[in-house]
Amino acid sequence: MFEVIDIQPKIGSEVRISREDFLAGTHAKEIEQLLVDRSALLFREMHLTGAEQRQFARTIGTVTDQGDDGLSMISMNPEVSSVAGYTRGAFYWHIDGANDPIPAKATMLSAVVLAEEGGDTLICNTYAAYADLPDEEKAKLEGLRVRHALEATQRLVTPQPTVAELNQWRSRPSRSHPLVWHHKSGHSSLLIGATGYYVEGMSREDSDMLFTRIQEWATQDDYVYRHKWTVGDFLLFDNTGGMHRADWYSLDSDRLMHRCTLDGEEPITN
Numbered sequence: 001m002f003e004v005i006d007i008q009p010k011i012g013s014e015v016r017i018s019r020e021d022f023l024a025g026t027h028a029k030e031i032e033q034l035l036v037d038r039s040a041l042l043f044r045e046m047h048l049t050g051a052e053q054r055q056f057a058r059t060i061g062t063v064t065d066q067g068d069d070g071l072s073m074i075s076m077n078p079e080v081s082s083v084a085g086y087t088r089g090a091f092y093w094h095i096d097g098a099n100d101p102i103p104a105k106a107t108m109l110s111a112v113v114l115a116e117e118g119g120d121t122l123i124c125n126t127y128a129a130y131a132d133l134p135d136e137e138k139a140k141l142e143g144l145r146v147r148h149a150l151e152a153t154q155r156l157v158t159p160q161p162t163v164a165e166l167n168q169w170r171s172r173p174s175r176s177h178p179l180v181w182h183h184k185s186g187h188s189s190l191l192i193g194a195t196g197y198y199v200e201g202m203s204r205e206d207s208d209m210l211f212t213r214i215q216e217w218a219t220q221d222d223y224v225y226r227h228k229w230t231v232g233d234f235l236l237f238d239n240t241g242g243m244h245r246a247d248w249y250s251l252d253s254d255r256l257m258h259r260c261t262l263d264g265e266e267p268i269t270n
């Protein structure tokens with residue numbers, strides 16, 4: 001069984017597949033292609049163990065070396081996750097690994113414990129958002145470069161940092177990326193999100209307005225899939241042409257996701 005049901009015209013598909021085929025990678029090539037074409041892939045109520053999630057992840061890429069052999073606990077509880085403080089940055093639209101030389105290829109979440117309220121995951125398709133921009137807007141964005149930094153995200157979480165916090169954020173590398181990423185596939189995506197600190201060579205006012213405008217465009221309902229979780233759901237989303245965020249939930253919540261991230265495979269060359 002391998003069945004794909006589109007959820008919205010421009011983003012999101014549900015994939016129905018037997019557990020055996022899912023774990024064996026029988027349809028890995030199709031899933032990889034769907035990931036880019038549809039941005040978000042839902043596998044309902046899979047109830048994967050950590051080992052099974054890793055096993056599937058390895059069929060479609062190289063699992064990023066983090067957490068427990070590639071599996072991270074995503075929680076706001078510092079006793080469960082050592083980076084719980086940083087996780088609050090996930091309430092804002094972002095891509096994973098924007099401060100790395102090659103951003104992550106994809107991220108996948110398995111729902112273990114749900115928030116009592118809120119905690120949906122939202123994904124937007126920035127390939128489609130870019131493709132739909134008017135030509136004159138595309139021309140304006142061409143050649144612009146954005147500085148991405150941890151500081152940009154953390155200022156949203158901690159607007160009044162201490163000097164120690166600021167030094168800590170700035171000890172992590174920042175990265176300059178083109179605002180429009182032209183991929184080898186011939187498609188282009190928008191490289192924006194909360195890690196984007198400023199557009200290089202632009203005034204703060206103009207940079208902020210540009211970001212706000214482009215982000216508002218890219219996160220219109222047509223380009224966004226909002227996933228309302230059921231325990232055991234498994235969600236796989238593209239990170240090369242998409243942003244994601246968690247909808248607000250209580251910081252006291254026991255919400256727990258198991259996450260694997262895949263290493264990026266395509267350097268940004270433009």
Ligand SMILES: [Fe+2]
Nearest residue numbers: 090095096244
């Ligand atoms: Fe993320």
